[in-house]
Amino acid sequence: MPELPEVETIRRDLEPLVTGRAIAAVEVAPDAIDLLADMPIEALRAALTGRRFVSLGRRGKYLLFGLDDGRALVVHLRMTGRLVHRAAAAPALAHERARIALDDGHHLRWSDMRKFGTWAVVDDPAEVVGKLGPEPLDAAFTPAFLRALLAGRTAPVKAVLLDQRRVAGLGNIYVDEALFAARIRPDTPAGEVSRAAAARLRDACREVLEHGIENRGASFSDYVDGQGDPGRQHEYVQVFRRHGKPCYACGAEIARAVVGGRGTHWCPRCQPKPRRRAARA
DNA sequence: CGTTACCTGAAA
DNA sequence: TTTCAGGTAACG
Numbered sequence: 454m455p456e457l458p459e460v461e462t463i464r465r466d467l468e469p470l471v472t473g474r475a476i477a478a479v480e481v482a483p484d485a486i487d488l489l490a491d492m493p494i495e496a497l498r499a500a501l502t503g504r505r506f507v508s509l510g511r512r513g514k515y516l517l518f519g520l521d522d523g524r525a526l527v528v529h530l531r532m533t534g535r536l537v538h539r540a541a542a543a544p545a546l547a548h549e550r551a552r553i554a555l556d557d558g559h560h561l562r563w564s565d566m567r568k569f570g571t572w573a574v575v576d577d578p579a580e581v582v583g584k585l586g587p588e589p590l591d592a593a594f595t596p597a598f599l600r601a602l603l604a605g606r607t608a609p610v611k612a613v614l615l616d617q618r619r620v621a622g623l624g625n626i627y628v629d630e631a632l633f634a635a636r637i638r639p640d641t642p643a644g645e646v647s648r649a650a651a652a653r654l655r656d657a658c659r660e661v662l663e664h665g666i667e668n669r670g671a672s673f674s675d676y677v678d679g680q681g682d683p684g685r686q687h688e689y690v691q692v693f694r695r696h697g698k699p700c701y702a703c704g705a706e707i708a709r710a711v712v713g714g715r716g717t718h719w720c721p722r723c724q725p726k727p728r729r730r731a732a733r734a
Numbered sequence: 735c736g737t738t739a740c741c742t743g744a745a746a
Numbered sequence: 747t748t749t750c751a752g753g754t755a756a757c758g
Contacts, residue, residue, distance in 0.1 A: 531753050567741045624752055
C-alpha cells in the first residue's frame, strides 16, 4: 500500500500528535502474533507501556517512533497496514488488530487487512533500516549515483529502482510514474539506460515523490493518512493502472505487462525501446 | 537473477 | 471462479 509519499504523509500527520505523549496501554489482538517479527506480545507491551514518544521519523517506507529510553518502535505497513489517530471512544477500524492508548485520551489504531505489516521494538533502528539505500529526496541521490546503480546490470531498470537496498522508498506506483516522466521503458535493461536518460530519471524520481507528498499520497485502495482520510495523488497519475486508456501526452494506449514481477504500466509511444547501438558493419 | 509465499478482499 | 493488489523475504 504505502510508498515513500504515503509513509511521509502519515509521519507528518502523526508527529505532532504523538511526540511528548506517554503510552498508557497497549492492546494487541490475540491473532496478531505475526505483527511482531521476533517479540512476544507481552514483551512488546512491556517495552512500550509507560514510555513516552520523543520523535517520529521515517526511513524508506519505515516509520521510526523514538522512545524516551533511547529505543524505537519500527513500523512497516507493507500492503494494507493503517495507523490512524482516533479519540479513545471512536469505533474500531475495519480489521483493527492493535491500539496504543496515549495519555491524552486518544489512541493510535492499527489495522491491517492482509496481515503483512510488522512492528518491532529495537535498541537501534539501524538494526532494521541499516541496509536500505539512500533516500531519493536526499542530496546523496545524485545523477552520478543513479548512473552507477544502473551500470552493468541486465535486470530491468524498474527492478533496480524497486530494490530497497539500492534506493529506499520507491514502490510500484512511483516507479512507473518516474519512468514515464523520464521517457524510459520499464523493461529496459538497467545497463542500457543512457547517461542522459539516467539524469532524467533521477529528476523524475524526485519530482513524482514530491508531488505524491504534496497530494498526501495515492489512495488506489487501502491507503489512508494519519487521520484516516485518503490522499489525492491517484487522481494525477499518468500511467499507473491506466492500461487501455489514452496517454495524456500523446493519446497512445497505455500498455500493461509484468516486469520485475510486478504489474507495470507505460506509454508505448512516449517510452520507446532504447535505440540499440548500431551493429558494426 | 526470477518465482513463490505470506493473507484477505475486490474486481474481472 | 479466477486474478490481482501499493511489499518484502525466502526460495531455486
